[in-house]
Amino acid sequence: MAAASLFAICASALAMTAIVGLRYLAASGLFAWITARVRPGHYAGLDRQIRQEIGWSLLSAGIYGLPAGVVAWGWRERGWTRIYADVHAYPLWWLPASVLAYLLLHDTWFYWTHRWMHAPRVFRIAHAVHHASRPPTAWAAMSFHPIEALTGAVVIPALVFLVPIHVAALGVVLTIMTVMGITNHMGWELFPRALVHSRLGNWLITASHHQRHHESYRCNYGLYFRHWDHLCGTDRGLSSP
Template sequence: MSDSLISAILAAALSAIAMTVIVGGRYVITSGLFAWITSRVRPGLYHGMGPQIGRELRWSLLSAAIYGIPAGIVAWGWQQRGWTRIYTDVDAYPLWWLPASLLVYLFLHDTWFYWTHRWMHRPKVFAAAHAVHHASRPPTAWAAMSFHPLEALTGAIVVPALVFLVPIHVAVLGAVLLVMTIMGITNHMGWEMFPRWLVHSPLGAWLITASHHQRHHEQYKCNYGLYFRFWDHLCATDRGLSAP
């Protein structure tokens, strides 16, 4: 094995480790922040849930590695080999592509999530993997990444795969990750933080918030989406809102 290949492998491994630390740290900080907000807005909501939160933390930190390793390798490939379609020059594509690419990424991620999520509710797959996530009854702000490794893997490959296929500015990619993080947490907090006028508006009928996702955790066979209710409406799996 040549020295250059060894150096490349070490660099990719270090990038994977660094990204795992970043993903884990992001999870602890953001979930911790929203758990703190919950303690102020809904005091006592998580009372007596210490053992469950402990399980959510352990599964989530394992998921952080599963998300961080491919992300780190892709980040190394982008910076050192130019493998991806991530770009830094705003003028490389028309300006309208900046917001459009954000919506494209969110829609494609949402589509992948909807169909893999429905697959995970097949009895054998549910028992083998997805039951870990549904063991959070009710979910808390710490449950957003509480996945069995198989489920974490299905989620971890989406964005790293898309950056090889769909051009995206690095800042917009950061926005995608921000939306993914915030919605993943807020949808599991057990209470609705978005204003009622939005949740019950015509726009809200197409967006997923805690009121919508809470019903999934209550009834299981409905409300499978991540960001949008498009696929739930189209496939007649939308069962409306709960009242968290």
Template sequence: MSNGDYTRQPSPPTPPLPLPRNHRYSPAMVAAILLSALAMTLIVGVRYLIASGGFSLATRVRQPGLYRGQGRQIGREIGWSLASAAIYGIPAGVVAWGWQARGWTRIYEDVGRYPLWYLPVSVLLYLAAHDTWFYWTHRWMHAPRLFRIAHAVHHASRPPTAWAAMSFHPWEALTGAVVIPALLFLIPIHVGALGVVLSIMTIMGVSNHMGWEMFPRWMVRGPIGRWLITASHHQRHHEQYRCNYGLYFRVWDRLCGTDRGLGDFGRDFREKQV
């Protein structure tokens, strides 16, 4: 026999031992989930304060006196909004932990994983899905009993200010908190594109409530404005309640006959001056 006949062959790798059942719920894992939820709550809260504070400051510069006499209302809006930040932050934090630690969700980091054209498409898919969810849950919240229980908190802002974007009763906040985390399990999205979605969501949520129009008149009154929701459109919802339910696009309002055009900022301001 040759020496090669006596060469020891490498043994196959030993399969990993199964984890003990209680390892799935170890104190360290629970602590990590709680820490992630707390961190995300702080992020959502700080993001709200920065965005609403920034637009409120812009209002003082562009529309002096617009929020005069609304100090108590603004304090209430901030209180409800910070409570909503926790309701938004907890599921977001759990999902963020699952993405990092367990590979949950369809978030991806390698920009080459999908064609480049998919980046803007994924943003539009998320916005369209979110807008659809928002439209129908918003209409649901205007059912008389639900309105009294929950949605009346948001409509207590008369007229709303830049601080009212997240001023929701906890039950209503819960309906808004689940949609983006749920979409992350269904529709692939690059982490950067997700940041774009969240930025648009924040900016539109705040600017639609601030009581004046930041977009140029040609855009609001032109063909683009026929399909995009801006502060002028959402103002009409806070004037008449049973119309203009959308968040980003006027598509569902037009399809369902609930689009009532644009509101009148000038009238609200004149009434306040009187």
């Protein structure tokens, strides 16, 4: 590989690391500020934990940024991936369908790798870092040991080689991933009770569902949807954050 290409790849990886890190700080900071306004004192006494969450999350940003940067360079310079920019390259119905496909595939990967990380030895080595957030806060969404961060960092970069997606639809996927990752860890329920306790809510993961995972560990493993938990008998319902 030419030195110029290698330099460009490294620059792309660094840029994506910065983007992921700044996105984390901005989004988690926003929801932490909302928490302070809506639930004053909710994170009282958690300053040390929050500092650790931020430290692990910024390390995770580098792990997420590396494959994302390589893929972004390959897409721009070599035409790698199945990301497309012409909205008419595929039928318009594929725009929302591709978003749903990515979320379902990501959710499947997350559910099974998450269950694997609750095997005792793997938990002690890697996943215990995330569960050290007790209770979780808005800063905990990316608070991962590098092993766990790596399992999450490869998903979207792998999918863009397999499943066609418009660049704007990919932006929607990344936005949903960011918002749900943070709101599910805030320690209180952002979404209306009417939604959380509805038929639709029975299939969606919000803070009420994920909080139960942080309380009980051996249940509620999903990321976006509850269907794998329902199918595998690991759904233990809602907590009351």
